[in-house]
Amino acid sequence: MxxxxxxxxxxxxxxxxxxxxxxxxxxxxxxxxxxxxxxxxxxxxxxxxxxxxxxxxxxxxxxxxxxxxxxxxxxxxxxxxxxxxxxxxxxxxxxxxxxxxxxxxxxxxxxxxxxxxxxxxxxxxxxxxxxxxxxxxxxxxxxxxxxxxxxxxxxxxxxxxxxxxxxxxxxxxxxxxxxxxxxxxxxxxxxxxxxxxxxxxxxxxxxxxxxxxxxxxxxxxxxxxxxxxxxIADALVADVMQTRVQTVHPDETIDEVFHRMMESTQDHFPVVAGDETVGLLTRRTIVTAMQDHQMDRRVSQLMSLEIHYCSPLDPLAQIVQLMDQRNLPCVLVLHDDKIAGLITSRQVWRYRWDKQQEVNRS
Ligand SMILES: [Zn+2]
Structure with a gap:
């Protein structure tokens, strides 16, 4: 809280x-x-x-x-x-x-x-x-x-x-x-x-x-x-996660990441240096940087160090609840120590929407 x-x-x-x-x-x-x-x-x-x-x-x-x-x-x-x-x-x-x-x-x-x-x-x-x-x-x-x-x-x-x-x-x-x-x-x-x-x-x-x-x-x-x-009772993280995940480097500027955000459907970016995930750059941080005219700042200066992970086989409901309670914009999905995907409320809403359409059709 x-x-x-x-x-x-x-x-x-x-x-x-x-x-x-x-x-x-x-x-x-x-x-x-x-x-x-x-x-x-x-x-x-x-x-x-x-x-x-x-x-x-x-x-x-x-x-x-x-x-x-x-x-x-x-x-x-x-x-x-x-x-x-x-x-x-x-x-x-x-x-x-x-x-x-x-x-x-x-x-x-x-x-x-x-x-x-x-x-x-x-x-x-x-x-x-x-x-x-x-x-x-x-x-x-x-x-x-x-x-x-x-x-x-x-x-x-x-x-x-x-x-x-x-x-x-x-x-x-x-x-x-x-x-x-x-x-x-x-x-x-x-x-x-x-x-x-x-x-x-x-x-x-x-x-x-x-x-x-x-x-x-x-x-x-x-x-x-x-x-x-x-x-979402029966869904697993793997059913819902965004699988094509772009990562960013700590030395990139916010401006560079902003352009990537505009060209993709991805809102939040894991920050990776070498093999290690060192932070998370969220949409909110990018938007705030834009409003504050800080687009030339480095990713490493503004990224969040709080990263939450889950596994593809975790029940989705559990992760959604965690995101709710901690007010998390995004959870990274790890498989064999590599980033396999990410979960944001966008994926969860889409999944729920698709389910609803299925119910309406049947
Ligand atoms: Zn009580």
Whole structure:
């Protein structure tokens, strides 16, 4: 996800923090320190605590995903919660069901464990003291409440939240993937609109309004990716890739590459020196160079060093998802360590278009 940076790695999974999350911390720090004698730290401490619980929740999803062969790209912490980005969609309803359930299961188990711990430590008198505000809430009670709330909130069947995914998995096992997604999206968006209206009329905190917007558009993008998945379900990279690939040399000028781009159907160019691929020159870079009057610059000065590779036998759906998630313009196809082709959204769209025509004809 853009605008986020890695703060560490757990079980080999990069943990990322979205910049808006730091803004939230700053905002809370500022608000609590300017609104009284409390100081900025306790507020920030609570936010960090909540997000530690969110992280455990996301790790639940991630470890279950791995068990089902679904790679985990990263976990990102946003102000509205966490998100574990999977490299692929689960390939069965059972896998999706268990992966979606694992997060709330972690939260509810932790919440229950802390609740039992609370009972052992304080007995039932605690609730009376808390109700009378006689004592400050102990940490263990907060941990219990946070985790139980996380577990229950995420089970609301508002796709693409966990509860919605569980719902889709159940429908998927009965009606197939695409119809199940359609229904889950309708329910998710319906609930999101309802929630948004209720926050507008002041029934809920405006934070929930933000989450409603997130759910609505999240469901929309899941609907699109489900349609893609169906269209390209059986395709391999080799079926779709552009096979006649021109490469460019690092010492060429952008102007020279621009002319090649105009004369061919190729938008992105692998940069090759000797036998080695050293970079990638994308259409966007070429166009930007043109706008900035930098056509005499060398390829080596402007090329991107971030290159992604795949094999001709990789499932196309997996590569499309990778391109979506990382916002990649192009993935190079390697066969026997040589560039055998490249995949851009143009090839994928064409493939999908051809498929559609086939369906229309039959
Ligand atoms: Zn979850």
């Amino acid at each position: 853009r605008w986020s940076f890695t703060i560490g790695t757990i079980f080999g999974i990069p943990i990322r923090l979205h910049v808006t999350f730091l803004l939230l911390l700053a905002w809370i720090g500022f608000n609590t320190s300017s609104s009284g004698n409390q100081g900025g730290l306790p507020g920030i401490f609570h936010v960090v605590l909540v997000f530690f619980c969110v992280l455990l929740h996301e790790l639940g999803h991630s470890l279950m995903a791995r068990r089902y062969g679904v790679g985990v790209e990263s976990i990102t912490l946003l102000p509205i919660g966490g998100m574990a980005a999977m490299k692929t969609l689960p390939d069965s309803a059972r896998a999706e069901f268990l992966i979606a359930l694992a997060g709330p299961a972690v939260s509810l188990s932790l919440g229950t464990a802390f609740l039992v711990g609370t009972y052992h430590q304080y007995g039932t008198d605690l609730w009376n003291s808390l109700a009378k505000s006689a004592i400050a809430t102990p940490l263990i009670v907060e941990m219990s409440i946070i985790n139980l709330a996380l577990g229950i909130f995420n089970l609301v069947p508002a796709f693409p939240m966990d509860g919605g995914r569980i719902l889709r998995a159940v429908l998927w096992s009965r009606q197939g993937f695409e119809p199940a997604t359609q229904i889950a999206v309708k329910i998710g968006q319906g609930l999101a609109v309802g929630l948004f209206l209720m926050t507008l009329f002041g029934y809920f905190n405006s934070w929930l309004g933000l989450i409603a917007i997130f759910i609505y558009f999240g469901a929309e993008s899941e609907k699109r990716s489900a349609a893609w998945r169906t269209a």
